[in-house]
Amino acid sequence: MPRREIISGNWAFAEAMRQINPDVVAAYPITPSTDIPMKFAEFVANGKVDTNFVTVESEHSAITACVTAAAAGARVMTASSANGVALMHEIFPIAAFFRNPIVFGLVNRSLGAPINIHCDHSDSMGERDAGWVHLYCEDAQEAYDSAILAVRLAEHKDILSPVFVCQDGFITSHSFEAVSMLDDETVKSFVGERDADLPLLDVDNPVTYGSFAMSEYYFEIKRQQVEAHRNVLKHYDSVARDYESVSGRFYPKLDKYRTDDADFIVVVMSSASGVVKDVVDELREKGVKAGCLRIRMFRPFPAADVAEVLGKAKAVAVLDRALSIGGTAPLSAEVKSALYDAGAHVPLQSCVYGLGGRDFFPQHAMEIFADLQKGNIRAEERYIGLLE
Amino acid sequence: MAIRLKDYTEKISPLSGGHRLCPGCGAPTAVHQGLMGIDSPLVVVNATGCLEVSTTVYPFSAWRVPWIHTAFENAGAGVSGVEAAYIALKKRGKIDKDIKFVTFGGDGGTYDIGLQSLSGALERGHDFTYICYNNQGYMNTGAQRSSATPRRANATTSPAGTVIPGKLQRAKDLTAIVEAHHIPYVAQTTLFNATDVAEKVKKAVETPGPAFVNILVPCVLFWGIDPALQHEICRLAADTRFWPVYEVENGKWKITYKPKKRVPIEEFLKPQARYRHLFKGDTSKALLEQAQADIEFEWQELLDRCGETWDPAD
Amino acid sequence: MKKEMNSAEMARPKKWQDVPMAGVAFGASAEAxxxxxxxxxxxxxxxxxxxxxxxxxxxxxxxxxxxxxxxxxxxxxxxxxxxxxxxxxxxxxxxxxxxxxxxxxxxxxxx
CATH class of the missing domain: 3.30.70.20 (Alpha-Beta Plaits)
Structure with missing residues (x-):
């Protein structure tokens, strides 16, 4: 039976994993994602899943085992955060290159140093060119739903790409909220069974994975991955609609909150969008045409759709929860690039907020909107909530 | 389970011709000899290294069996993932064959950068055999020293100079480190006797749980030998006790090849350019004496572990 | 996808679409x-x-x-x-x- 329970984002993701019952999970503990493998270990210990759970000795080995298990033909899931994600960096492009449909619970946490356990997006943003699909969730409900949806997205024959399902560390991962969950049978039939292409364990048709490919073919193989991501943009909505048909919940690539007629739009990802949406409502009551565009899918970046939403606005602010020191913050860079391609010259303020778990309050969002209305827009990046 | 070579000539090696390893390289010989006694379907996991690069120059592959490589430091984790998938898929009725898993790593990928991943895989008890094809240095990047490089050898990052006579440190005793994981089968051998290599690997593969075989293989370029000397150098490595041939079965240490007579270490060192500096100048005699003393010390250590004695006909 | 490919066909891919998924190579193709x-x-x-x-x-x-x-x-x-x-x-x-x-x-x- 479908149920509604008060659980955390991590537990919600772990619940989805239980229902998916993957063939292999290889994981290593790191705050704040540790709850996911811990909870999953309980499921294993109590016979709630029959997954082969591999308790590896590092994140590097976790993702390596996931990659080889997926190449072998298994359905594979794992989770990690921050420095663990950074340690996996070498292997992420290999997963994408092997077209491994791994679903990965990435619980965003700031990348040390200084060591800090709280949320920002510096960990996943470091992996934005790895060839993985990036989905950023607003709350625990979305983390749960995305885990299930991502299995179908990753294993889509025209896609075959690994997927990061990101949620904000502590803010989402450790906060308890009401989450509606599907019954086990519904999830089981929605995800079906993996039908792997060219599985390594097919000993009658031996294949070689991970060849030494020099300048003659390296480029061509990478070009195929570009195509896979173009196919994500093409097929995502149909997978999301399929999920809607079993859950009643539809998750578009872009969460457009009161943007249709908006003059002033704040672009943001993950949990901070809740704050921005509240402020949008407050401003709308005062007659200000405010809107919030939450980017749920960051890779592939739905640039044309973003430009369509923002192109008509009078001013836009982009909120990044990560820096690109010496350059433009990642989300801001993507949005600017999308507007340029669309020939839209919209005044745009780049803002960086929330690093290392710094709180983001409604007052901050209110000030950002106020500056957009006043036309107080600067070329340089602004830092929200910084002691200065 | 004595192996008769004649019975194996009809079998096709999992590694075909057409690979690009150097003429006289020991690595492919270790693969041919090691895997010739295996009857089960195999999946091979390879760490980055000469064997990996030279056998899979895209779009060609010299592997007749399924083969996977991801990176340098993670072959232990790589085989863990494949084996975990096999167990899961078999349990769920999606695979019905009995498949064995063999991992190849050079000494760089095994003694150094891959040690953590190997240790993790051994501790977890996956059912696989790890074969270290040990040529005692980083050959794929141009003969740098590794923790397997023996004392006094010349390597490009421990060159024999006017002040320093090659590598100063003793090689790590990886076989003993692996044995300390209390896995059921550990062995050390070299390409001096194909039957020995084949039997040890066969035993390793057929033993449930993790197994490890450390095979000393010559690198023609780094060792600076005539390519034709592969077998002779390996025989001298065993006969001079430079590379003792032994196995540890469920904690029981046993020397499986005891030279019939005392062969001085010079005979192993002399044909190799990496030891050329030991045969020149005023320090030559002292360095060679030290080399012999190291051999005696390490051999005694091994005899003690095995609870054995050695009485050669001098 | 997998049924259409064999080592002979992939011996020398001519364009990026022809390269097999994941850049796999096929068993013992090096015999050529x-x-x-x-x-x-x-x-x-x-x-x-x-x-x-x-x-x-x-x-x-x-x-x-x-x-x-x-x-x-x-x-x-x-x-x-x-x-x-x-x-x-x-x-x-x-x-x-x-x-x-x-x-x-x-x-x-x-x-």
Missing amino acids: VETGQWRSIRPVWDSEKCISCLLCWNQCPDRAILTDENGKVSGIDLFFCKGCGICAHVCPKDAIEMKPEADFPSDSGSR
């Missing part, structure tokens, strides 16, 4: 690679002297020693042989002699 071109000296085998002890077969890095159905040495595969000379060196009966490639101007050993 003639490493015999590397050789500067050539093993010449004397069937009269050979006792088929298989030392050469065992020690050959390139699996270039050919054997017949009875497990007897039957020749040398010059398509793969890189000319290392191990076979001649290990032979207890001097049944293999290494000769300069220059001695075989009209016969490269290619298939």
Whole structure:
């Protein structure tokens, strides 16, 4: 039976994993994602899943085992955060290159140093060119739903790409909220069974994975991955609609909150969008045409759709929860690039907020909107909530 | 389970011709000899290294069996993932064959950068055999020293100079480190006797749980030998006790090849350019004496572990 | 996807769409690679002297020693042989002699 329970984002993701019952999970503990493998270990210990759970000795080995298990033909899931994600960096492009449909619970946490356990997006943003699909969730409900949806997205024959399902560390991962969950049978039939292409364990048709490919073919193989991501943009909505048909919940690539007629739009990802949406409502009551565009899918970046939403606005602010020191913050860079391609010259303020778990309050969002209305827009990046 | 070579000539090696390893390289010989006694379907996991690069120059592959490589430091984790998938898929009725898993790593990928991943895989008890094809240095990047490089050898990052006579440190005793994981089968051998290599690997593969075989293989370029000397150098490595041939079965240490007579270490060192500096100048005699003393010390250590004695006909 | 591909078809992909998924290569496709071109000296085998002890077969890095159905040495595969000379060196009966490639101007050993 479908149920509604008060659980955390991590537990919600772990619940989805239980229902998916993957063939292999290889994981290593790191705050704040540790709850996911811990909870999953309980499921294993109590016979709630029959997954082969591999308790590896590092994140590097976790993702390596996931990659080889997926190449072998298994359905594979794992989770990690921050420095663990950074340690996996070498292997992420290999997963994408092997077209491994791994679903990965990435619980965003700031990348040390200084060591800090709280949320920002510096960990996943470091992996934005790895060839993985990036989905950023607003709350625990979305983390749960995305885990299930991502299995179908990753294993889509025209896609075959690994997927990061990101949620904000502590803010989402450790906060308890009401989450509606599907019954086990519904999830089981929605995800079906993996039908792997060219599985390594097919000993009658031996294949070689991970060849030494020099300048003659390296480029061509990478070009195929570009195509896979173009196919994500093409097929995502149909997978999301399929999920809607079993859950009643539809998750578009872009969460457009009161943007249709908006003059002033704040672009943001993950949990901070809740704050921005509240402020949008407050401003709308005062007659200000405010809107919030939450980017749920960051890779592939739905640039044309973003430009369509923002192109008509009078001013836009982009909120990044990560820096690109010496350059433009990642989300801001993507949005600017999308507007340029669309020939839209919209005044745009780049803002960086929330690093290392710094709180983001409604007052901050209110000030950002106020500056957009006043036309107080600067070329340089602004830092929200910084002691200065 | 004595192996008769004649019975194996009809079998096709999992590694075909057409690979690009150097003429006289020991690595492919270790693969041919090691895997010739295996009857089960195999999946091979390879760490980055000469064997990996030279056998899979895209779009060609010299592997007749399924083969996977991801990176340098993670072959232990790589085989863990494949084996975990096999167990899961078999349990769920999606695979019905009995498949064995063999991992190849050079000494760089095994003694150094891959040690953590190997240790993790051994501790977890996956059912696989790890074969270290040990040529005692980083050959794929141009003969740098590794923790397997023996004392006094010349390597490009421990060159024999006017002040320093090659590598100063003793090689790590990886076989003993692996044995300390209390896995059921550990062995050390070299390409001096194909039957020995084949039997040890066969035993390793057929033993449930993790197994490890450390095979000393010559690198023609780094060792600076005539390519034709592969077998002779390996025989001298065993006969001079430079590379003792032994196995540890469920904690029981046993020397499986005891030279019939005392062969001085010079005979192993002399044909190799990496030891050329030991045969020149005023320090030559002292360095060679030290080399012999190291051999005696390490051999005694091994005899003690095995609870054995050695009485050669001098 | 998987059913359409085999090693012959992928021998030399012409455009990016033709490269197999994940850049996989297929089992033993390297058998098409003639490493015999590397050789500067050539093993010449004397069937009269050979006792088929298989030392050469065992020690050959390139699996270039050919054997017949009875497990007897039957020749040398010059398509793969890189000319290392191990076979001649290990032979207890001097049944293999290494000769300069220059001695075989009209016969490269290619298939």
